[in-house]
Every structure is written in structure tokens, then in C-alpha cells.
Amino acid sequence: MRTSYFQHLLQHLPEEEQRQLERATGATDTQIQALLEVFPDCPQSLLALLQDVNGTYYCKHGQETICVLVLGSDLGDYPYYLKSIEQIIEDYHDNRESIYERYQEFLEYVEVDEKINMHVPLNERLCFADCMNNGGTSSLFLDFSPNEAGQVGQVVRYVHDPDSFEVIASSFDDYLQQLQEGDYEFTAIYEEEY
Numbered sequence: 193m194r195t196s197y198f199q200h201l202l203q204h205l206p207e208e209e210q211r212q213l214e215r216a217t218g219a220t221d222t223q224i225q226a227l228l229e230v231f232p233d234c235p236q237s238l239l240a241l242l243q244d245v246n247g248t249y250y251c252k253h254g255q256e257t258i259c260v261l262v263l264g265s266d267l268g269d270y271p272y273y274l275k276s277i278e279q280i281i282e283d284y285h286d287n288r289e290s291i292y293e294r295y296q297e298f299l300e301y302v303e304v305d306e307k308i309n310m311h312v313p314l315n316e317r318l319c320f321a322d323c324m325n326n327g328g329t330s331s332l333f334l335d336f337s338p339n340e341a342g343q344v345g346q347v348v349r350y351v352h353d354p355d356s357f358e359v360i361a362s363s364f365d366d367y368l369q370q371l372q373e374g375d376y377e378f379t380a381i382y383e384e385e386y
Contacts, residue, residue, distance in 0.1 A: 195237075197368050198244050201262060204379040212248075212258040219246040223277045230284050231318045233336050235345060235364040238320060247276025249322060263321045264371050264378030265332060265349045266360045271378040272321040272332060280318060287314040291357060303356035307342030308335065310357075317348065324381070329353075334364060 202210050219227075219242040227234055227242070246253070248260040261271035275283070291310035295302045304310050317333035333348040338359075347361040361367035371378070 195240050195244050197241065197372065198262075200372060201376055201379075204376040204382075205260070206382050209260045209382065212256070212260050213245060213262070215256055216245040216248070216251075216253040216258050218243040219277050227277045227280060230281055231334075231336070233345065234318060235334070237365050237368060238318075238334070241274060242277060245274065247274055247279060249273035249275060249279065251276045251279075261324055261378065261381060263332070264374070264376070265330070266358070267330065267349070267351070269377050269380040270323060270330070271381050272323050272330070275320055275322060280320060283319045284315045287319075289314060295355065301354060303354070303358070305342075305348070305357055305359045307338055307346060307359045308348060308357050309337055309339045309342075312337040332360075335359075 198213065202213060205213070223246060224239055224242065227239070248258055248262050250257055250259050260273070262274050263272040264270065265272065290313050291302070291304060291308070292299070294314070316337055317335050319331050319333050321332040323330035330349065330351045333350065335342065335346045335348045336344055338344060338346055342359060343362045345363045346359045347364060347367040349358050349360045350356070361370060
């Protein structure tokens with residue numbers, strides 16, 4: 193593991209999850225290039241994580257399939273999986289409607305941060321993480337087409353029921369720093385299991 197993020201994360205994980213990450217393979221140059229063709233503005237820090245481990249949500253690495261919660265959000269100890277490049281690109285081909293189109297009949301019940309342009313197709317945001325609940329409850333995105341109040345590359349957290357889209361960091365680097373400064377709070381889920 194090359195990134196300091198993963199090096200420090202390992203100290204907070206149980207042995208089995210450490211072992212899975214240590215055996216995981218990173219994205220190849222060809223995979224990175226495929227991602228950059230779809231998302232040319234993908235930050236170097238996300239590419240570096242993917243070069244450490246190309247996905248942690250039921251992703252095949254050699255002969256082994258790994259499943260490790262490695263990311264968090266502003267929801268405290270609620271954990272997320274890092275998507276593989278293949279999963280990210282698959283999402284890009286699937287989600288073509290905008291927030292406005294998806295919720296237009298009940299927009300008054302949906303919270304959308306003013307920094308987010310609700311008219312941009314969802315697939316133009318890079319979905320890099322899904323929550324422990326198979327992604328249906330919460331996902332994390334990099335937003336490259338924000339409103340004037342926002343910043344290119346801001347991190348958006350989606351939560352389902354009641355649905356909301358909230359900017360939780362101005363960049364992916366800031367997002368990783370928040371998780372590290374929070375002492376990888378999301379890993380508390382593993383302590384509950386033992």
C-alpha cells in the first residue's frame with residue numbers, strides 16, 4: 193500500500209480486513225486511462241487510492257474476492273466501500289437523469305445543497321463509493337459541474353429517505369484529510385462485530 197491513507201487505515205482494521213487489503217491489487221495503467229477517458233478531471237489522490245486497491249466492494253483481486261469498508265462521510269461511523277474503476281464506469285453508463293428529473297414531482301421533500309447543480313445528469317458526477325447497505329442508502333460523488341456557489345471536484349454525499357444531496361468537502365483531498373483527522377471513525381463498525 194503506497195498512499196498514507198491506506199497505510200494509516202490498516203491500523204484501524206481487524207486482521208482479516210487488513211489481510212484482504214494487503215493482498216488486493218491496484219488498478220493498472222490501462223484501467224486508469226479508461227477512467228480518465230470518462231472523467232478527465234479525476235483527482236490524482238483518487239487515482240492513487242485506486243492504484244493501491246481497485247475497489248473493495250466484492251471485487252476480484254487475483255483469486256480472491258475482497259469486501260472491505262474503507263471510507264466514511266460526515267455521517268460519523270457510517271462506512272463505505274471504494275468502487276472499482278469498472279464499477280465507476282458502469283455507473284457512468286447507467287445514471288443519465290438529473291436530480292431535477294428524478295425528483296421533479298416531489299422536489300420540496302428533497303434537500304439539495306445550493307452548491308449542487310440539480311440539472312446536471314447524475315452520471316457526470318463520479319460515484320466513487322457506496323455505503324455498507326449495498327449503496328442504496330448512501331453514495332459519494334465527485335462533482336465536476338457545480339453551481340456558482342460550489343467548487344469543481346467537490347464531494348457530494350447522497351442519502352436516501354429522506355433524500356438529500358449535501359456537499360461534504362470542497363475536494364477529494366480535503367475529504368481524505370477529514371477522514372484521517374477523524375481517526376477513521378467509520379471503522380467503529382468493525383469493533384461492534386467483535
